[in-house]
Amino acid sequence: MPVNYAIGQTSMTDTRRLYQQTADRVRQLIAKGDHQAGARLPAERELAQQLGVSRPSLREALIALEIDGTIEIRMGSGIYVLNTAKPAGNGRSLGESPSELMQARAVIESAIIVQAAATMTEETLATLRATLEAMADDIANTRKPIEQDRAFHLIIAESTGNTLLAEIVENLFDERHSPLSAGIRGHFETADSWTAALTEHHAILAALEARDPLAAQAAMHSHLTASGRRWLEN
Amino acid sequence: MPVNYAIGQTSMTDTRRLYQQTADRVRQLIAKGDHQAGARLPAERELAQQLGVSRPSLREALIALEIDGTIEIRMGSGIYVLNTAKPAGNGRSLGESPSELMQARAVIESAIIVQAAATMTEETLATLRATLEAMADDIANTRKPIEQDRAFHLIIAESTGNTLLAEIVENLFDERHSPLSAGIRGHFETADSWTAALTEHHAILAALEARDPLAAQAAMHSHLTASGRRWLEN
DNA sequence: TGCGCCATTTGGTCAAGCCAATTTGCAGAT
DNA sequence: ATCTGCAAATTGGCTTGACCAAATGGCGCA
Secondary structure, eight states, rough: OSOOOOTTTTTTTSOOHHHHHHHHHHHHHHHHSSOOTOEEEHHHHHHHHHSSHHHHHHHHHHHHHHHTEEEEEETEEEEOOOOOOSSSHOOSSSSSSHHHHHHHHHHHHHHHHHHHHTTTHHHHHHHHHHHHHHHHHHHHTOOOOOOHHHHHHHHHHHHTTTTHHHHHHHHHHHHSSSSSGGTTTOOOOHHHHHHHHHHHHHEEEEEHHHHHHHHHHHHHHHHHHHHHHHHHHO | OOOOOOOOOOOOOSSSSSHHHHHHHHHHHHHHSSSTTTEEEHHHHHHHHHSSSSSSHHHHHHHHHTTTTTEEETTTTTTEEEOOOOOOHHEEEEHHHHOHHHHHHHHHHHHHHHHHHHHHHHHHHHHHHHHHHHHHHHTTOOOOOHHHHHHHHHHHHHHOOHHHHHHHHHHHHHHSSSGGGGOOOOOOEEEEEEEHHHHHHHHHHHHHHHHOOHHHHHHHHHHHHHHHHHHHOO
């Protein structure tokens, strides 16, 4: 029985790896309330049979759940559900949040660019122009300008001289392209959407060149809001 | 060969699960430079033999590495090393100046409170008032109102409904009181400084009650700037 | 030279089994 | 009757071996 058995909640067309599907189904089991609090789940052998997967596959799923803090595995004892009280805070596991992510970026990067605009040097501006040229080049050659996009936002954040802010911007950016959100993201990177992003980057740069903090803030907010919209629309 | 074989770097007395030990050893392999960049690791069968573990155990380790973004597994193709360039971003080594931390908080929380002010409910306001009362009580009884302070900032961030923003505020707050920055901080929490903080919190609350986003923004920025100054002065 | 098919490589999953840590329950002692 | 201790049952940890499915690469044919 090699192929996707797709019992239970998992869609028949789910192409993700079995351990991911299985992990989700176990999460559902916990959420459904069948097992909650510090309760103990069925034994591996039993749970595997119950879900229609082999024990090794179930084990892989359990490791994933253990890593994101959903369960705790005690050797010789059993599988225990961990405090479901505040998994929302840490458990970025799925829950999703493309819109949340982009909103967070809009709020934070808009605030940062106000700081950046004040101390923007000609040298930094030149670097930013270079990324836009490279971005245009990528688009012309049908390559995804993700690195250039990343650099543009990161350079602005770094120009504040605050490494913590730069770190936060970096992490939020990478969140989108990380394998964690891979399940959600389709392939929103169309040529059109990249062209639109490039145009918005130019608008941001123009505001920075004019040393107009408020215009830069507005342009950045507009850019990230639009970017989030494009992402959601696929 | 059931028992811990402990070949390679893993200590003989390592009692962790095999997949964790194995994951660490693969990380070392990558760090050592043997395989880096977007390089491809040996095939599962080969790598398992090379590390002296079974394929299922190696697979468990690979899943752990995949989840934390160290590698990417492509079905039928191979195991690829992912951007090894940014381990610092997540590592949160900090070692950075308190002033940077407080500046980052000022920038970010000031931006957040603008959002929060717009959707502030009477219920949330009541919760905030309660934290201020509890804070006053703590001060009166010469207890450190750290938890109340934390709650005040966190509640505001959470009121935006954006879990990512709340998470960031939470992490930045905890950064200050974490053992990581313990070496830096003296004991800036004097009764006077807490009283000042309480007064500033009241000012922020007043702006929120008036539903004045700009006033709230200014009050929050002022509070965190002043707080940073107090911290530095010990 | 170019294109398409098939063997090879590589990850994905399953099955069965044995070892080790824990828990459970029963027997014997108090 | 209760407590103690050891052995059997339970449960996770790990291995071996095998087969399927997706990618890849090379070879032959056009």
